[in-house]
Amino acid sequence: MAKTPKIPSYCLHKPSGRAFVKVAGRFVYLGPYESQESREAYADVVADFLAGRLHAASSTAAAPPGRPRLSVRELVDRYVAHAAVYYVKNGQATSEAGNVARACQTAATMFGNLPADEFGPLCLEAVRDRFVTNGQTRVGVNGSARRIVRMFKWAAAKELVAASTHHALTLVAGLRAGRTAAKETKPVRPVPDAIVDATLPHLPDVVADMVRVQRRTGMRPGEVCSLRPCDIDRSGDVWTYRPASHKTEHHGLERVVFIGPQAQAILLRYLARDSTAYCFRPCDSEAKRRAAMHAARVTPLSWGNVPGSNVSPSPLRRAGDHYRKDSYSNAIRRACVRAKVPHWTPNQLRHTAATAARAEFGLDGAQIVLGHAHAKTTEIYAEKNVETGRAIARRIG
Numbered sequence: 485m486a487k488t489p490k491i492p493s494y495c496l497h498k499p500s501g502r503a504f505v506k507v508a509g510r511f512v513y514l515g516p517y518e519s520q521e522s523r524e525a526y527a528d529v530v531a532d533f534l535a536g537r538l539h540a541a542s543s544t545a546a547a548p549p550g551r552p553r554l555s556v557r558e559l560v561d562r563y564v565a566h567a568a569v570y571y572v573k574n575g576q577a578t579s580e581a582g583n584v585a586r587a588c589q590t591a592a593t594m595f596g597n598l599p600a601d602e603f604g605p606l607c608l609e610a611v612r613d614r615f616v617t618n619g620q621t622r623v624g625v626n627g628s629a630r631r632i633v634r635m636f637k638w639a640a641a642k643e644l645v646a647a648s649t650h651h652a653l654t655l656v657a658g659l660r661a662g663r664t665a666a667k668e669t670k671p672v673r674p675v676p677d678a679i680v681d682a683t684l685p686h687l688p689d690v691v692a693d694m695v696r697v698q699r700r701t702g703m704r705p706g707e708v709c710s711l712r713p714c715d716i717d718r719s720g721d722v723w724t725y726r727p728a729s730h731k732t733e734h735h736g737l738e739r740v741v742f743i744g745p746q747a748q749a750i751l752l753r754y755l756a757r758d759s760t761a762y763c764f765r766p767c768d769s770e771a772k773r774r775a776a777m778h779a780a781r782v783t784p785l786s787w788g789n790v791p792g793s794n795v796s797p798s799p800l801r802r803a804g805d806h807y808r809k810d811s812y813s814n815a816i817r818r819a820c821v822r823a824k825v826p827h828w829t830p831n832q833l834r835h836t837a838a839t840a841a842r843a844e845f846g847l848d849g850a851q852i853v854l855g856h857a858h859a860k861t862t863e864i865y866a867e868k869n870v871e872t873g874r875a876i877a878r879r880i881g
């Protein structure tokens with residue numbers, strides 16, 4: 485007597501709210517759970533299963549010849565591997581490689597067994613809701629969702645998924661401010677000069693000069709950290725600094741920083757060295773700190789350790805040859821604690837320089853100082869001149 489085959493169950497896929505049925509090791513998605521459409525699709529799948537027509541049970545067309553039918557998890561594995569070698573700068577992976585991996589792995593966790601061609605707008609919205617539940621900000625959620633869409637664009641170009649799959653995902657609009665439960669990020673504001681001036685005495689001399697130069701030039705934190713004499717053209721009354729590597733170089737854009745007399749006076753002390761050495765070096769800062777400690781010593785040398793005798797020959801950490809963005813920011817954070825002022829970051833100095841340039845030279849002037857290709861980006865950094873608005877209000881308001 486032939487054994488009656490077990491009828492596959494009608495199931496709920498909680499992340500997307502869709503009904504599905506698992507047949508012969510494959511997941512067939514039927515439509516919204518408990519909807520008439522999904523029930524009818526389920527009946528058709530069961531009928532095909534009982535009749536032995538498994539090839540007709542799929543809810544989507546078979547993949548074209550020569551193109552593998554990938555699952556979402558398999559696609560994520562391929563794209564994350566691609567991102568690890570694509571998002572590289574100066575021989576090191578950038579933060580974008582990690583951002584891509586985190587965003588796409590969430591999609592793999594929720595829809596790993598789903599055929600990649602069946603990952604549609606509702607799936608993307610379900611993943612986006614997971615980002616919100618995990619506490620990401622609205623800007624972060626939109627960025628993560630764009631990375632997933634970018635993955636499908638890459639896959640379509642490689643003929644791993646249908647182009648229509650990517651096109652459908654582009655129809656999902658980003659979250660809008662005030663219309664989502666996602667948290668909002670606080671805008672980065674310029675740091676007042678009074679707070680910067682109060683912090684400077686508590687910074688190491690080298691870091692304090694980095695702050696002074698950045699405040700007068702509007703450099704990015706990474707640009708002031710990587711400043712070298714060979715990158716500076718001192719032929720004119722205004723020097724120009726072209727970083728060897730910068731944020732937008734992969735777009736084919738050139739970055740030029742203009743250095744005026746005040747910043748030049750600060751930099752002169754750091755240019756009498758090898759042209760390829762970094763201007764601002766932690767090892768120099770550490771040497772100055774030790775020299776200051778020695779100068780302030782009260783105990784005679786004959787009564788205690790001589791300088792250098794109590795230094796470990798193999799320390800766990802050594803002062804490096806240049807600051808990085810994190811170490812630069814950490815030095816400022818510690819100084820803010822000692823100065824008992826609100827914490828501020830190096831990037832706020834860029835906003836300060838942009839706002840000052842916009843107030844005197846307009847948006848175009850601020851755009852040149854910051855090195856932005858588009859004025860819309862500059863508006864994020866340069867605060868509008870409130871005093872001009874007040875002056876107009878006094879006249880006509």
